[in-house]
């Protein structure tokens with residue numbers, strides 16, 4: 001059973017209270033997260049990835065305690081950051097993809113071979129020698145996605161992956177996400193990206209404001225955001 005279990009989690013980041021006694025079980029294949037700036041969306045997916053550790057409670061993904069078992073977490077859950085430049089650390093594409101695999105314990109030759117296989121599977125066999133900084137923003141997003149796919153995680157988390165992408169590139173990334181065999185958790189400010197999803201979480205101030213299917217949650221969310229806009233919230 002694929003499951004993310006967040007049990008009685010309290011999280012503070014630099015003294016700021018983000019979550020207090022949050023309990024949540026996620027098992028659906030396509031889960032969307034919406035909410036205003038500062039609602040806790042990024043903090044939640046960082047918790048699920050094990051990148052931030054709760055002061056209280058546990059986060060267990062497919063049986064792996066992601067904060068305690070970093071190696072286990074690497075093979076279980078992958079996160080695509082909002083900005084690919086926060087993720088890419090190597091100059092050359094092949095090395096960038098191979099790095100995570102080496103962290104996971106693969107020998108360098110095997111990691112490089114797997115990187116080539118992932119590039120080929122995504123129709124980018126010619127990218128191996130490319131310098132990462134010569135790729136466009138959308139291409140760098142795709143590179144980050146390939147780095148994650150190479151690790152074969154059960155869950156892939158996306159933190160606003162469409163930001164700063166032009167429409168065709170955003171649609172192409174959206175289609176790739178839709179085609180993934182893995183379970184997906186997608187944070188986005190754009191509700192139209194979530195219509196075919198199984199479950200939507202709407203966060204407000206570190207609380208779950210609403211939790212249910214898109215047809216139930218998204219119209220309420222959009223109406224609330226429109227009301228805020230009318231009230232001059234920004």
Ligand SMILES: Nc1ncnc2c1ncn2[C@@H]1O[C@H](COP(=O)(O)OP(=O)(O)OP(=O)(O)O)[C@@H](O)[C@H]1O
Pocket residue numbers: 013014016018035036037038039040041042043044
């Ligand atoms: N690195 C950090 N250090 C300290 N506080 C943080 C840090 N990151 C986030 N926070 C705080 O945690 C709370 C939730 O922020 P978070 O980034 O999770 O919200 P978000 O819903 O993802 O917002 P956005 O839509 O703007 O990305 C905010 O009060 C924020 O100030």
